[in-house]
Amino acid sequence: MTHRTMSVVAAIGLAAGLFAAGAVLAGEPQSGQPKIDDVISHVIDAYGGEKALRGVAGFHARGNQWALQSDQPIETERWFARPDRLRLELNYPDHHETRVTDGDHGWTGDSMTTLRPADEMKLIAMRMQTARLDIPLRLLEHKDKIESRGTDPDDRIVLRVPVDAELYIDYHIDPKTYHITRMVAGKPGWPMEFSADYDQFQMVGGVLVPYRETTYAGHTKTSTYQTTGFTWNPKDLDANLRVPDAGD
Secondary structure, three states, rough: OOOHHHHHHHOOOOOOOOOOOOEEEOOOOOOOOOOOHHHHHHHHHOOOOOOOOHOOEEEEEEEEEEOOOOOOOOEEEEEOOOOOOEEEEOOOOOOOEEEEOOOEEEEEEEOOOOOOOOHHHHHHHHHHHHOOOOOOHHHHHHHHHHHEEOOOOOOOEEEEOOOOOOOOOEEEEEEOOOOOEEEEEEEOOOOOOOOEEEEEEEEEEEEEEEEEEEEEEEEEEEEEEEEEEEOOOOOOOOHHOOOOOOOO
């Protein structure tokens, strides 16, 4: 693994790796595959229904993470606001790290008072993580731009959603439960994709939440994460997502 690749792995601790498959425009699934609109409808229902999902502005989550590259535990706190704002507080045994993403901007530091603009590679990785933490309402909101990617080796339905002109997310959907059990984020031309596997699904306030995730960078497993506390729409969400002044 090159130094450039290792820096990406250490920067975000997400992950990925995906097979190559031909894209099919929305509404034109491959032979034998369900229509994209039907898949989205089933996913939305499985996660609590459109009304419940549209009531979500964001969440606050706490969890225990194990960084496999450095072989150490991390106490993790996440503040997320739809569609693309995220604050991560990562408490390592010997240091603390803060990461903040707001749209196509991002900052890192050892606290909210020492944030500096993230470099290009770290920013892209941070944006990928932010996008994959969004609720599946994103599928409904962007269904006219979704591509079918067929099925993966585990027979899961794969739908690709563009985050913007460069970034994309592939949703791997279990056709039995319509739970999203894998998400892959990437950028054309990048040396790798980042992915996360999800399980231990629980209903919280009427909306489905995966309580465990395992992340990868390319084919390398980078971390495991176990949720210990989760709240939808915390009252102090905006206050905890403040960003540095413009120009910082």
